[in-house]
Amino acid sequence: MTPLLSVENLSIGFGDAEPVVQNVNFEVAPGETLALVGESGSGKTVTCRAVLRILPRIARIATGRITLNGGEAPLTLTELSERKMRDIRGDRVSMIFQEPMRSLSPLHKIGNQVSEVLWLHRGMSEKEAKREVLQTFDRVGFPDPERAYGSYPFELSGGMRQRAMIAMAMVSKPDLLIADEPTTALDVTTQAQVLGLIKELQQEIGMALILVTHDLGVVANMAEKVVVMHKGRVMESGSAADVLRAPAHPYTQQLFDAAPAIPDRAAVGLPMPGDDLILEMKNVSKTYTMRAGSAWKPEVKIHACRGVDLKLARGKTLAIVGESGSGKTTAARIALGAELPDPGGEVLFRPSGDEQQIAVHQMTRAARTAFQREAQMVFQDPYSSLSPRMRVLDAMTEPLEIHKIGSTSEQRDKAAEMLQRVGLNSDMLKRFPHAFSGGQRQRLSIARAMMLDPSLLVCDEPTSALDVSVQEQILTLLEEIQERLNLSYLFISHDLAVVARIADEVAVMRQGLVVEQAPPETLFYNPQHPYTKALIAAQPEPDIDRPIDLKLVAQGAGSPDNWSEAFRFSDTVIPSLIELEPGHKVRRHV
Template structure:
């Protein structure tokens, strides 16, 4: 007979705000058994996180919580603060979305892990240190003893997330609540974290509540699923039932909105124009001087090669997807192309004009045809400017005839582009904080497209959006490309998203291109080990495929870009064992029509699970 770990019955959460009462959670009922993973899925604002925060007394002071929350048969709502302090962390543990804000920045890893052991088990000193090292090794952190003395900012995102999981699991809780634990992580790191949670669930028998908006993650991890919308559970069932025969339209919409590596594209791409390229990037290099410790008084300066000799061409109405993990140089390359960063070497030719860093006026004139859409719309829009003013700003610089014609004509142009990107023109006098994330991203697209540019760079433009909003923005970009005949550089770490929108794909690893070719070819017949690992790690919204596809995992963490040996991780036979030596540069090999791959060793350097 299965043991029920958590039973939530008719849970409601209401917040008292200056604008009145807000019902965040409305009568939610859920159940999780021992050793089971329950996936709680829904869009932002659906009440997923608030349900579990309220269940364990983590809501803000203006919240009113009602209903019943029974943990192993014991009522949790109504516990005193002292009772909750002994209960949370020991019997139920949380892993939050952003480990950098969840970890204390001025405390070492050892101090933070030691707090858990001291508070719940009264274990300190050498015994606590040994237990911390043991758990860091269990979550596959290399050089665990050395990591104990480091601070959160000294660790990579994946390592910080694994430290959070180690802290959560070292008390061996009966329930682990993982709240969007992989949203900000690269595909390969995400796969490692998910494997880790799954292994710990099986080893310890802990129940797992996995909160996410990613249907691919749910398909891989969960046995049962609860779909939430606007504070309510609209559908529950086993993962097979939800994915094969969803009962409500909202669940069907979520599943349909998820881009997939396999299957048909959601929208057919128009072919790019034949003829000469409008953009020619030749051997572009961008490096930054970094001071490193070498035992001397002042240290020494070493170059961090963010982009190390990348070349490609882009034709009119073509989209080139640029993929790779964080730190591979995607955004630096894009900024060098649009002249927002100085390059150390190489040539960028746009519309037949060589954009030299010294020619400031020529670069300024080219801005009319070179635009960029950033990842975070709230950070890229001026909070003090209305939407209309933000969208109209490029016209003030590059369409002086509209300034002479008057404000009315400029406003008409703004309303016209707002309609084209799916924004209500009545929002023209609103401010960014008054709109949703999807609406603000549309403002960013409208601002970039109002001049009808020849080239738009989309830098992780949809990675922070819910799947339904993401699908809308992708369709919008494809439609605008057809209408305005715009070329796009589309930067993302999500291969399924790249496939939806890209004609060709360029794969970057530590500042170097390792594979290039048509998107369908690269994503169905990858040749480079790094591309294969990215594809294997990409979540698939199908339980059978997600659980049965081979696990190909890169060994170890991303090496330091300061080490000249790092880019040769896939060609170790050519490495000169000196971190400062000039290393061999892999040759490009054409393996098919328009399909190129960097020279590499056989794939024994990958670990298959």
């Protein structure tokens, strides 16, 4: 069979420096999935951008040839004019980018941005394009496609923005889809459904797929071919079955060793004791009022959290797990005092075992300043959590300056000490954030959060944007810091393998409600709620013989109306969170 795309001896450099991608070769046939696997900096994304000719101006294709077949005649993409390339981009070849906030215009509504592809390449009317876009929005998992169509990017969560990017790339049904980490920002249930959707489209229209990823579980579920890259070179390539069952290169084996997985029962931690609580949330709810789509429609009330009751013991880790929009981050912001709960909710914080509890939801300005020294946050995106205009030293010492702690030299010494604690060199204080990799930036974010010697860290998806090997380093770092300093973690995540490793207790949230809560060894091996079962079933494993059960995922992650009668809930009828056994709570009708 003639390949749809062939890449031959491709080398790419920047300026006069040595090529960063050297002698890359691969082919992908119609309807076939090729996975490009490797860590950040391995050259995967640069290789894919060369296919669409969207490299930075300083970049140059030193050698090689990229050929697209399937039309009236083969097209050599490396030789086409820019005008002809515009006809190919978004039509015959589409790309899903990793960072949706940078790829979507903040000034235009999501629906218009996705419809643009159909206006330009299909000549559809606005009405026809809207109908097609709404159908695609429904297929990629938008709970309310009409609302998403009229929303701006900043009104959607990171996961929802990524779904919009996926819809934009697939709405034109291209011959070749290049997906650059398309599911990194998605929760595991949505990831499973999106991967299933891409497979369906491939079967329907014979679409080829180049999947850029570092997740070997995704590779095992999607790919027929695998190309493993490291530092711009191909380390290993072949069929997915051969590479995954018997990796020949040490680098491929290293990726396998770093891949997170839900461990055996014996490897999971003990239940979290409840005697010395550092944080307690009682009956916490949060309701937002959203503008309607038009002036004559009533405002829409969004219940982000409903009746959340959580307890975090000192020196332990409580993980909150759920899909995008489940209320995880809202609960974390309320715990930090960044949002106030609805009347009737309480957030209580005890700095140390012999001090009085502080009502976080009723703090004065002075009390809030003191509380901020005790509770800090590590954000999801290491690229946007540090100011690009501030040197590392200035970013690190800023919290000390705000709280008027120490002299200039003492602040500098403290910053150097914290960098060493997170495995970085104090010589890096003079650099700007752009000089660091994603893993190093996340280490910087952790070091900055540690500058005030807090007793509580709220970690909001701290590893979701990182490669598996870097993720392993960050989790090890968090564990070491917790053991050394007796820190308490409120850990927000959608990755159950990460949660199984680090958590002492897990609360599963869906549509603002805690639907199940238990220690990991109970939750992962005796799940009761259909949504919990879907989360576990959706976790991809790097085993080609154990594919994701999409039916189980779709049932548990779908509408509550599809659940058995005991677990169903609605806006007006919400079952209680009952204790099935000591420490194991499930939201169900008695």
